[in-house]
Amino acid sequence: MGYSDKVRGIYQDTLQKIEGAGLFKTERKIFSAQSAEIEVEFPAGAPRKRVINMCANNYLGLSSHPDVVAAAHQGLDTHGYGMSSVRFICGTQDIHKELEQKITEFLGTEDTILFPSCMDANAGVFEAILTEEDVMISDRLVHASIIDGIRLSPAMRDTFKHQNMEHLEQKLIQFADKRVKIVITDGVFSMDGDTARLDEMVALCEKYDALLFVDDSHSSGFIGKTGRGTHEKYNVMGKIDIITTTFGKALGGASGGCVSGRKELVEMCRQKARPYLFSNTIAPVVVAGVLNVLETLSKSTERRDKLETNSAYWRQGLLDAGFVLQPGDTPIVPVMLFNAKLAQDFSRDLYAEGIYAIGFFFPVVPNGAARIRTQISAAHEIHHLDKALEAFIKVGKKYNILGKDKKQIIEMYGM
């Protein structure tokens, strides 16, 4: 027991510094299943309140869908609660192999390997397939889990300016002598909601003999005409070498993720990826739920179509009201406020109006780019969006930002 007062003091000081910098994260307790409306206790001890949820990754509204819940129940009955094993010892059931096959078909790839999460997939994949003779060239706004995965790999690393194809091409030329070059991007960028221009990236990767890696966590299930992802939207299905994605967002929202792509690269992950080798298999109940989600999505585009309509309605409503938005056409619609305190105050006032939406600021987004990130769901009905819009307008008027541009808002509130 070496937890002396001195050691305790070190951690207390660090936590105080985090709090002092306004970066202390707290959890808000939710008393209902995930849905368009949730019951929240905030702050701790306050009366529970029913609010419209505008910040879940529940894009297709399947997190609590009765069909998914029923399939999960059935999986629990037929395949048990847990496997108490990693995949390669005694943790692979028939449904794990079935899910890998179904994901491969859904994404249009060659093979798939499941991971406990997409964070694990991203953390494990680069180390498994690259050596010090190789180079990783990543967009500067890729997700934190990719950054961690890059750190774990011995390959050389570099970055290119967000969505800047000329800069990417310069880097590909610069690293022409490397054994393997891999270009790394998100499909949909989670903070801005913009989509990577995969058609141009595929062309560059073909020209310079580079692999292309796409994290489609904020895309799988709803981007593209049949919801296969960003590669479908840009007509490059079959041309992405590695896709990682999650089952924790649109595809049921529980947990789990995968690496899907060229069969040799997937096999390298099966042999060498540490989060796969040393972490438990995905629980059968989750596998059964995701299988049901994929079956539903393969039969009908109804949910992704509704999500698309909802997203366009919401975006247009905010634009008409005079908010500054990040441009895009995905269900991620960031309302730009630029100033960190304004973003926090705005979020608090929205909550008072019955709307649950979170403010994001540095270091999660660049300094001076604070925002409320709204996320639309197929579970939203138009009346939810109208009520949320009414609240946004009311709070927007309070802070006098409607119809103001970036420069004017920064003049009023600072960066």
Added chain:
Amino acid sequence: MENIKDVVLKYVVDEYLDDPEDEMTYETPLISGGIVDSFSMVSLKRFLEATYKISLPDDRATPEAFDTVNSITDLVNEFLAKK
């Protein structure tokens, strides 16, 4: 030889700024200001080593030493003097 400060400033503006209208001075905080992240710092180090034919050891290529064009210039000058 072109002024080191201006060479470094030009490289930083070209390589890291998305908006050419953003202001950048010799004292703009690059890393603590969120303009250059630790990954992107690698390309800056490589550029300095290739341009000035110097080798910057990892324990000197720190976020503090790379935080402004002025501090980077000091570092380059120090290693040029040792050549």
